[in-house]
Amino acid sequence: MDIYNFNQNPIDIVEDVIYSKKWNFSRAADHELVAELTSGWCQYRLYFSWSEQIKAINFTITFDLKFPALKSKQIYELLSRINEKLWIGHFDVTSKNGIPAFRHTVLSSHGSEILYNQLEDLVDIAIYECEKYYPAFHLILFENSDPEEALELCGIDVVGNA
Numbered sequence: 104m105d106i107y108n109f110n111q112n113p114i115d116i117v118e119d120v121i122y123s124k125k126w127n128f129s130r131a132a133d134h135e136l137v138a139e140l141t142s143g144w145c146q147y148r149l150y151f152s153w154s155e156q157i158k159a160i161n162f163t164i165t166f167d168l169k170f171p172a173l174k175s176k177q178i179y180e181l182l183s184r185i186n187e188k189l190w191i192g193h194f195d196v197t198s199k200n201g202i203p204a205f206r207h208t209v210l211s212s213h214g215s216e217i218l219y220n221q222l223e224d225l226v227d228i229a230i231y232e233c234e235k236y237y238p239a240f241h242l243i244l245f246e247n248s249d250p251e252e253a254l255e256l257c258g259i260d261v262v263g264n265a
Contacts, residue, residue: 113160113211113218117151120222140230144237147230160209160222162192164229168240170201177243178203181250185236191228194236203240205229 114136121128121138126149128138138149150163170178178196186193192207209225211218239257242248248256 113153114151116219117153117160117222120219120226121149123223124226142230142234142237144234144241147233149226158211160211162207162209162225162229164205164233165197166203166233166237166240168203168244170196170203170244172201174201174243177250178240181239181243181253184250184254185239189232191225192232194232205233 112133114130114134117136118128118130121136126138126140128136130136134153134155136151138151140147140149146167148165150161150165152161153159154161182194182196192205194203194205196203207225207229209218209221211221236254236257239248239250239253242253242256243250246253
């Protein structure tokens with residue numbers, strides 16, 4: 104990719120970033136891209152959408168978990184605690200189906216010379232945060248853990264495999 108050729112659709116630039124990572128993706132429309140990533144914890148789905156009107160790319164990563172309504176109190180407390188720690192983006196749970204998601208929006212004019220690097224960094228940071236906090240979501244859903252305890256376990260650095 105010629106990163107100095109920014110007369111292209113910003114989703115084309117997203118496509119170049121995702122292609123460089125060798126992830127599966129599809130384009131539903133000129134202004135949308137969906138990619139999939141299998142990690143150590145789960146299957147993530149990445150959504151990118153460009154708004155020409157506000158010159159922004161909205162980015163969402165969804166998890167392969169689904170929270171029932173009876174877990175609302177615990178999950179919202181966990182989300183609040185996680186979001187206090189984040190510098191970029193935020194986590195939420197979709198109201199329609201209870202799926203955890205990481206979200207962020209990148210404001211960038213169509214001619215931004217740094218858009219490719221911004222998107223590459225954003226994707227890397229977002230995946231890192233999803234991987235870091237996935238165990239807390241899992242503990243709330245399947246182990247009935249307390250949100251504070253679940254988050255505490257995410258702060259432990261593990262070295263090696265068992």
